[in-house]
Amino acid sequence: MGKTNGRDGSERALDEAMEDRAAGGGLLDRRIFLGGALGGGVAAGTGLAVSTQAEAQGLTVPPWMKAPGSNFVGYGQPSKHEAKTVRTFAHAPNVPGTGSARTPHHLLNGTITPNGLHFERSHSGIPDIDPDAHRLLVHGMVKRPLTFTLEALARYPMESQIAFIECGGNSLGLYGEKPPQGNAQALHGLVSCAEWTGVRLKVLLAEAGVAPKASWVLAEGADSAGMSRSVPLAKAMDDAMIALYQNGERVRPSNGYPMRLLLPGYEGNMQVKWLRRIKVMDAPAMVRDETSKYTLLTKDGTSQQFFFPMEAKSIITHPSPGLTMRGKGLYEISGLAWSGNGKIARVDVSADGGKSWARAALQEPVLSKALTRFRMAWNWDGGPAPLQARATDSSGYVQPTRAKLIADRGAKAFYHFNGISSWSVGANGEIVHVYA
Amino acid sequence: MGKTNGRDGSERALDEAMEDRAAGGGLLDRRIFLGGALGGGVAAGTGLAVSTQAEAQGLTVPPWMKAPGSNFVGYGQPSKHEAKTVRTFAHAPNVPGTGSARTPHHLLNGTITPNGLHFERSHSGIPDIDPDAHRLLVHGMVKRPLTFTLEALARYPMESQIAFIECGGNSLGLYGEKPPQGNAQALHGLVSCAEWTGVRLKVLLAEAGVAPKASWVLAEGADSAGMSRSVPLAKAMDDAMIALYQNGERVRPSNGYPMRLLLPGYEGNMQVKWLRRIKVMDAPAMVRDETSKYTLLTKDGTSQQFFFPMEAKSIITHPSPGLTMRGKGLYEISGLAWSGNGKIARVDVSADGGKSWARAALQEPVLSKALTRFRMAWNWDGGPAPLQARATDSSGYVQPTRAKLIADRGAKAFYHFNGISSWSVGANGEIVHVYA
Numbered sequence: 001m002g003k004t005n006g007r008d009g010s011e012r013a014l015d016e017a018m019e020d021r022a023a024g025g026g027l028l029d030r031r032i033f034l035g036g037a038l039g040g041g042v043a044a045g046t047g048l049a050v051s052t053q054a055e056a057q058g059l060t061v062p063p064w065m066k067a068p069g070s071n072f073v074g075y076g077q078p079s080k081h082e083a084k085t086v087r088t089f090a091h092a093p094n095v096p097g098t099g100s101a102r103t104p105h106h107l108l109n110g111t112i113t114p115n116g117l118h119f120e121r122s123h124s125g126i127p128d129i130d131p132d133a134h135r136l137l138v139h140g141m142v143k144r145p146l147t148f149t150l151e152a153l154a155r156y157p158m159e160s161q162i163a164f165i166e167c168g169g170n171s172l173g174l175y176g177e178k179p180p181q182g183n184a185q186a187l188h189g190l191v192s193c194a195e196w197t198g199v200r201l202k203v204l205l206a207e208a209g210v211a212p213k214a215s216w217v218l219a220e221g222a223d224s225a226g227m228s229r230s231v232p233l234a235k236a237m238d239d240a241m242i243a244l245y246q247n248g249e250r251v252r253p254s255n256g257y258p259m260r261l262l263l264p265g266y267e268g269n270m271q272v273k274w275l276r277r278i279k280v281m282d283a284p285a286m287v288r289d290e291t292s293k294y295t296l297l298t299k300d301g302t303s304q305q306f307f308f309p310m311e312a313k314s315i316i317t318h319p320s321p322g323l324t325m326r327g328k329g330l331y332e333i334s335g336l337a338w339s340g341n342g343k344i345a346r347v348d349v350s351a352d353g354g355k356s357w358a359r360a361a362l363q364e365p366v367l368s369k370a371l372t373r374f375r376m377a378w379n380w381d382g383g384p385a386p387l388q389a390r391a392t393d394s395s396g397y398v399q400p401t402r403a404k405l406i407a408d409r410g411a412k413a414f415y416h417f418n419g420i421s422s423w424s425v426g427a428n429g430e431i432v433h434v435y436a
Numbered sequence: 437m438g439k440t441n442g443r444d445g446s447e448r449a450l451d452e453a454m455e456d457r458a459a460g461g462g463l464l465d466r467r468i469f470l471g472g473a474l475g476g477g478v479a480a481g482t483g484l485a486v487s488t489q490a491e492a493q494g495l496t497v498p499p500w501m502k503a504p505g506s507n508f509v510g511y512g513q514p515s516k517h518e519a520k521t522v523r524t525f526a527h528a529p530n531v532p533g534t535g536s537a538r539t540p541h542h543l544l545n546g547t548i549t550p551n552g553l554h555f556e557r558s559h560s561g562i563p564d565i566d567p568d569a570h571r572l573l574v575h576g577m578v579k580r581p582l583t584f585t586l587e588a589l590a591r592y593p594m595e596s597q598i599a600f601i602e603c604g605g606n607s608l609g610l611y612g613e614k615p616p617q618g619n620a621q622a623l624h625g626l627v628s629c630a631e632w633t634g635v636r637l638k639v640l641l642a643e644a645g646v647a648p649k650a651s652w653v654l655a656e657g658a659d660s661a662g663m664s665r666s667v668p669l670a671k672a673m674d675d676a677m678i679a680l681y682q683n684g685e686r687v688r689p690s691n692g693y694p695m696r697l698l699l700p701g702y703e704g705n706m707q708v709k710w711l712r713r714i715k716v717m718d719a720p721a722m723v724r725d726e727t728s729k730y731t732l733l734t735k736d737g738t739s740q741q742f743f744f745p746m747e748a749k750s751i752i753t754h755p756s757p758g759l760t761m762r763g764k765g766l767y768e769i770s771g772l773a774w775s776g777n778g779k780i781a782r783v784d785v786s787a788d789g790g791k792s793w794a795r796a797a798l799q800e801p802v803l804s805k806a807l808t809r810f811r812m813a814w815n816w817d818g819g820p821a822p823l824q825a826r827a828t829d830s831s832g833y834v835q836p837t838r839a840k841l842i843a844d845r846g847a848k849a850f851y852h853f854n855g856i857s858s859w860s861v862g863a864n865g866e867i868v869h870v871y872a
Contacts, residue, residue: 069561125505
């Protein structure tokens with residue numbers, strides 16, 4: 001740790017900390033985040049703040065302090081200066097609403113995705129559902145079928161869970177031979193995270209009385225696609241939730257208003273939005289989205305069906321394409337990691353194309369099946385640098401390299417891409433996607 | 437627990453669970469939430485779902501399934517059917533923007549407040565700040581004053597913290613002689629919770645180099661009120677944050693865009709929005725909002741100044757005024773608890789006016805200085821019932837009764853009301869605020 005210096009024994013001179021390397025390429029020891037390491041008697045400083053005539057500059061009274069500001073509104077909106085912080089979307093030709101909208105992770109920080117920016121995948125647009133007329137039916141292999149109104153569901157015991165949802169098709173461009181060019185939003189924007197609140201599905205299934213031979217349920221949505229998926233009964237009786245609230249407020253229309261199925265850790269397509277029906281069965285229903293789609297074509301030409309949990313993965317959001325770096329010195333490398341099989345145990349970061357790795361700090365609380373923010377300080381030397389992150393989850397699973405993933409699966413797998421991705425920082429500060 | 441029944445040894449018949457009392461007035465054992473207690477062989481059910489002709493009713497194809505839905509948008513909004521889920525606000529006569537807007541807690545669930553509904557207290561409206569022109573000055577008793585642009589701050593190591601903010605004036609109507617009539621929003625809506633992300637203030641103070649004799653800092657906002665507060669240096673060097681992001685996206689204009697001071701657990705007024713200046717001092721600045729306001733008038737006629745942490749408190753949000761109950765049977769009693777001095781250790785609920793209490797389930801993760809959701813199942817007998825909640829925090833502090841709070845402080849205290857509040861459920865299902 002070197003000598004201590006300053007007000008607190010745990011603090012070190014910043015210029016000393018800026019040299020305390022954790023791995024190659026300028027990655028700094030993660031203790032810089034902990035216990036006030038960025039403190040004490042600073043000699044040179046980071047060089048990021050302006051210190052000449054700082055006082056005079058800072059005390060200038062700007063125009064917005066010279067007149068009263070605007071009034072309250074009932075439902076607030078982001079600053080007009082953040083108009084670029086929006087989802088980008090593409091839909092099938094001549095079919096508005098069939099496609100996906102992506103979260104701008106390069107412009108966000110933290111772990112919660114605000115509701116207006118949660119990613120969206122829809123198969124026939126967003127239905128305009130009257131919540132008072134909407135019903136949830138639980139039927140099939142049950143002692144008695146039950147129909148629930150929203151008002152009835154609101155009286156049941158509820159629970160909240162902070163969970164990521166990732167589309168099975170997120171990052172699929174990285175199976176391609178050449179690295180697709182785009183930013184974190186375009187390449188990896190089909191994953192988001194929210195606090196979901198609702199009723200455990202098992203509570204409703206228990207009240208309906210599941211037949212002993214039942215082993216699957218079918219979940220059906222009330223969009224005009226009638227989007228449906230089969231879910232193992234074991235998952236339905238575990239942490240599956242009928243989600244009514246998203247980050248405190250009612251689930252947004254684009255995410256299933258007035259209710260959606262939440263299957264923490266499973267591929268997004270199964271977490272049926274606008275949920276209207278749970279049918280208990282003794283076999284999967286073999287619907288379109290689990291036969292012709294959302295299966296994994298393997299090397300021998302057969303398809304792997306029912307590949308549910310999204311495996312451990314990480315992406316670097318800062319720096320990333322579009323966030324041009326301005327001059328050498330201190331930066332934070334930060335990003336998101338997640339696993340459908342539990343908690344993130346560690347994230348390692350490399351700034352030399354995988355030759356050396358340093359362990360990143362994980363933002364507490366680290367929650368199971370939720371986005372986890374990792375952070376690492378970096379003293380950029382101003383030269384070309386390839387950046388990578390590698391997640392390990394609580395099961396011991398390590399995010400594979402892209403080469404290993406493709407060697408295992410073949411290049412036609414299409415869904416569930418979770419290989420390590422790479423950004424290349426150029427000497428001009430611009431960042432592009434590469435295969436490192 | 438009674439006999440087990442059904443698929444799983446941990447499950448019990450629902451009708452049996454509905455009789456498993458934890459305290460008077462129909463409060464149910466909290467184990468109903470845990471380990472699938474609401475499961476097993478149900479005889480009568482909750483009576484909440486419709487079971488006659490359920491299948492036919494549930495399989496009717498509603499109009500919104502007969503045509504494609506709407507297209508994607510860049511920044512999503514809530515359902516048009518949720519138009520009542522808005523902040524309510526009041527401002528000083530002829531002074532738009534000077535006053536407060538309140539969070540509709542009776543319409544929300546979970547612990548995160550969506551950004552559009554975070555409470556707001558402003559002293560001269562919301563300034564329209566150009567983020568590229570905004571500066572943060574750190575000066576006063578420092579080795580060298582520093583001025584930070586938003587771009588410079590974005591390069592520092594960041595951290596995230598889920599934290600509540602409560603206005604010092606929240607719930608002040610409850611100091612009055614007669615119980616003010618209003619819902620949870622009107623009476624207690626000046627508290628909210630978000631995931632805040634930014635740079636620890638201590639990092640910037642350390643780089644500026646704090647003089648050994650310094651003991652306070654002044655924080656100044658860039659609104660036209662120049663709203664300012666003095667903050668002990670110990671807090672500034674502890675968990676104080678320059679917050680740049682709120683629930684993932686840039687801090688909203690109403691909450692301090694492009695940056696605010698976050699002082700977890702302290703009264704909201706100190707967490708200066710639109711932050712433009714931190715001045716290091718050796719005494720408090722004695723500004724208007726810590727002399728003529730935000731002090732606690734005590735029984736002997738003197739004022740208690742510098743009363744910073746918001747002490748442990750809880751409110752029941754469901755049921756609460758405006759959420760009329762429809763018939764006896766199962767309901768969830770749920771609400772929010774928080775403490776500026778640490779974590780919530782327990783919440784007890786009473787349905788008989790404080791004669792008996794039952795321990796509520798706390799939603800995990802329970803985080804320090806964050807809103808904590810508590811939940812308890814309740815079998816309402818259809819008769820009049822007074823509902824109360826009482827929070828205990830990790831310091832051992834117990835939320836006092838209103839009578840005790842006023843006996844200790846006198847009735848003119850005005851700020852920091854944290855006594856137990858009471859809802860009275862009538863036989864007609866309507867709920868009003870009472871002093872129980």
